[in-house]
Amino acid sequence: MSSVPAATADAPAAPRSHVRVELGARGYDIVIGPGLIDAAGEEIARRLPGVRAAIVTDTTVAGLHYERLSIALRAAGIDHVQIVVPPGETTKSFAQLTDVVDQIIGARLERGDVVIALGGGVIGDLAGFASAIVRRGMGFVQMPTTLLAQVDSSVGGKTGINSPRGKNLIGAFHQPALVLSDTALLDTLSPREFAAGYAEIAKMALIDRPDFFAWLDANREAIFTGGPERVESVRQSCIAKAAVVAADEREEGSRALLNLGHTFGHALEAAVGYDAKRLVHGEGVAIGTVLAHRFSAKLGLCLPADAERCEAHFAAVGLPTRISEIPGAPLDVATLMAGIGQDKKVRRGSLTFILTRGIGQAFIASDVAPAGVEAFLTEELTR
Template sequence: MEHESPRTVRIALGSRSYDILVGPGLIAGAGREIARRLPGARAAIVTDETVAGLHLPALLASLGAAGLEATPIVLPAGERTKSFEQLVALVDRLLELRLERGDAVIALGGGVIGDLAGFAAGIVKRGMRFVQVPTTLLAQVDSSVGGKTGINSPRGKNLVGVFHQPDLVIADTSVLDTLAPREFAAGYAEMVKYGLIDRPDFFAWLEENRPAIFAGGAQRAEAVAQCCRAKAVVVEEDEREDGRRALLNLGHTFGHALEAGVAYDPARLVHGEGVAIGMALAHRFSARLGLCPPEDAARAAAHLEAAGLPTRIGQIPGAGFTCEALMGKIAQDKKVKRGRLTFILTRGIGQSFVSDDVDPAKVEAFLKDEIDAR
């Protein structure tokens, strides 16, 4: 497996087009791939304390073998690193290194590192080159692709950021073997999302192949590549989320509210778990509105549960959520337009759509029942 050719997914965005390389053992050749696209560039590798101990030496060796000078910047691990404080510190460090616009910021880590490093790359000197080397399943299938970057605010998740496309994404599926089971499952939620949006055949394939994907091997790499292809189609059509790209937020309006509700405490809830609950809520809410067959809502939840993911608000440790607090977080969501609530709803498995005028009273009544449910 370590010697198989990588799968290449192209994101076609004119002058901002780039490749996503997917497969095992790719970090060993990362220096060669980066040097081919950014010859002579110096680099800052932004990573966190956990990932640095696992994968930084291999990436540094690869860059060195390709003749690229690279300086590591190691940040604390965890969602709370996506903050103004860490952004300011990172920007200052990049400026201290005297990197030029043509030099590269390389994000080595999960979604937190990718979002933060990409934001810094997008604003330092009005835009530096940027390479993603995602090390979590969630980052490989979602956050590293499409150019969304940003940080969290106390008022909500990902409310401050820019669109800044990478020059290359290297998704080494071998590194996923180092993930804790809970973190792998959290990333799998984003994988399931693509099937639930508009690929019912892919969802059925996941139902059949989930054990093999969790075990590793060819099915895992193929699943990651399929997700990247699905996202590529949407990003090419709607780069800045003015229309169809909003479908990629299936489950995220509820999920982000839950994450903010626990103050981004990973002991209680990580992003993928919030998305899993959010997708289950979106399907049950759609069923309640008469849009989605109840059996499809049950099928979606059953698959998430089989993967070890939560599907109910009451499964969050120390829940303590109030409807008022969750509605307040939802009202701060980026997908609110002129005060109207926008949700991704569904007519069944693989039949999601954007609804931009959802009645807040119906959402509130639904959430009250869900908070009380066990």
């Protein structure tokens, strides 16, 4: 096995690690390892004594994991209620938010109590936003059950819902009090879901960690089959994201680098109507990250070989890398440009992209000419 890139954390990678998100009085731990769902009660009670909880989850995750979490909370003396919503990206809506908020208030939970998000990124975003607005801000615990959520959406405090005009356009920054990432739960994921989560790991490495990307190149097969490499990949991703969040919590500067691949990816998701049968978020990120590298190469910012290496890495784990690989009706440039124009990273009408000068050399590019993006996408749609 290749050597793991050096990093610091509070504990060894196995069997359980602690990564700290340093935000002063609002800092929190990310606990990573197998079996954490059974220890959730003691982990929460130790940090948040006396709380009651609302567990927000979806029908799929509830059937797999709710009972174990409920038993763990009861053993720690944590009274709780369950709030179940449908699975899928369309759940990030005003209608579902209203229902979740109403149930939290109906359970008479107080500002000092907590909302526990048990599920993937959709649940984390929805439950986190609900906790941000009920009683002007309740406590919040992330318990991500997907790889994508464990390495990305559960860390950093971004919460929200989608608008028909774009993804994640309605929301708030609201940091969790604790993140519990049980890596054993990843065994319940389908190969497609796991691959989609892996896209965010690779994206994190491609931002500014070329050594980590080389390690992923050497160990991606072991990450997919399980074992210490899988846990280590989650840990390294959390260390990287925690550092970015600590430096720029509200995305006023360098945190925007985490959006590598997302401007293209979000436009693709919106273009298919957030239809998970056609495209899930991680697949959009994979295509978007490849597009960002190819666009950078077209602009002469990086070598074509860097874009080819990026594309080969995603393709090797079974992720789509081209727009033409999205099933269903072909997409068109006008629809994609409309989605890009609604992206949160638009500033006063100018397009902002995360581009790259090579593997692990991403940077924020402001004032990108829309005509250049449109010409590039026109070419890409024929590939």
